[in-house]
Amino acid sequence: DGGITQSPKYLFRKEGQNVTLSCEQNLNHDAMYWYRQDPGQGLRLIYYSQIVNDFQKGDIAEGYSVSREKKESFPLTVTSAQKNPTAFYLCASSIGTGITGELFFGEGSRLTVL
Amino acid sequence: AQSVAQPEDQVNVAEGNPLTVKCTYSVSGNPYLFWYVQYPNRGLQFLLKYITGDNLVKGSYGFEAEFNKSQTSFHLKKPSALVSDSALYFCAVRDRGRDDKIIFGKGTRLHILP
Numbered sequence: 001d002g003g004i005t006q007s008p009k010y011l012f013r014k015e016g017q018n019v020t021l022s023c024e025q026n027l028n029h030d031a032m033y034w035y036r037q038d039p040g041q042g043l044r045l046i047y048y049s050q051i052v053n054d055f056q057k058g059d060i061a062e063g064y065s066v067s068r069e070k071k072e073s074f075p076l077t078v079t080s081a082q083k084n085p086t087a088f089y090l091c092a093s094s095i096g097t098g099i100t101g102e103l104f105f106g107e108g109s110r111l112t113v114l
Numbered sequence: 115a116q117s118v119a120q121p122e123d124q125v126n127v128a129e130g131n132p133l134t135v136k137c138t139y140s141v142s143g144n145p146y147l148f149w150y151v152q153y154p155n156r157g158l159q160f161l162l163k164y165i166t167g168d169n170l171v172k173g174s175y176g177f178e179a180e181f182n183k184s185q186t187s188f189h190l191k192k193p194s195a196l197v198s199d200s201a202l203y204f205c206a207v208r209d210r211g212r213d214d215k216i217i218f219g220k221g222t223r224l225h226i227l228p
Contacts, residue, residue: 004157033216040123042204042220043158058215090157100165102148103206103216105157 002027006091006106013078013085013113021076021109023091030095032074033103036060037088046089049074078111086113116141116209120219127195128227135190135222137205146208147188148216149179151201158204164188175199195226 004025013019025032031050035043045058049068063082068074074093078085089109095101117140127133139145146165150158162173169181179190190203205219 006157035218040220043218045215048215088155092158100146100163102160102163103150103158104160105150107157108155110155 004091004093004104004106006089006109009107009109011109011111013111015113016080018077018079019111021078021089021091021111023074023076023106024072025074025093025104026072027093027104028071029093029104030071031093032068033092033094034058034064034066034074034076035090035092037090037108043090046076085111087111116207116215116217118205118207118217118219120203120205120222122222123220124223124225126225126227129197130194133192133195133199133224133226135203135205135224137188137190137219138186139188139205139207140186141207141209143209147179147181148206148208149173149177149188149190150204150206150218152204152221153201161190161203197226197228200224200226 007022033048034046037043044060046064047066049055055066055068065077091106092103094103119138148163149161152158161177162171164171164181172178177192181188202221202223204221206216208216
């Protein structure tokens, strides 16, 4: 079945460590997104990518980095520069840009900083 | 700037009664509007969208939404609520005239009381 796979589902990190969250899709979608979800704040956009080897900052990109070397993959690195990284992270994809496509979401990764 | 507002943090409805979850938006051009549902510790699932045409949009699980351009609203409705409808609901907007960013509301928690 087609879909988006995020891993790991749960991750614990010590302060000062970088961690990378994986996001893979087999939907052949062009656009991919990373959102952060905190209680009562909805979803906030971290980074998005419309095509391979290109990505743009979202509203809260500081302390995060991404790469888009393959169409299927859009990993997110949470760096030690991120002041408050404990959150639920959601990866999504859509068919293209500037059109009517809805987002398809993965099941999320919950990061806890100890 | 584009924005989405969900004025109610929580909505309580008795099972079998009609339900409404409110959403208002602000965009510079014509909007694409979406509703998503999220169950605990899961990703978001697409419910329905308004692109153009009929103002009443029907979606998954018996949900529908009405686009009202004059009131800039896109309220989610269901004629008869089920306990299984209890979840977190997000409204989202994409501005046709801008880049590919999709803006989400902060979410409304729907409780269906047995």
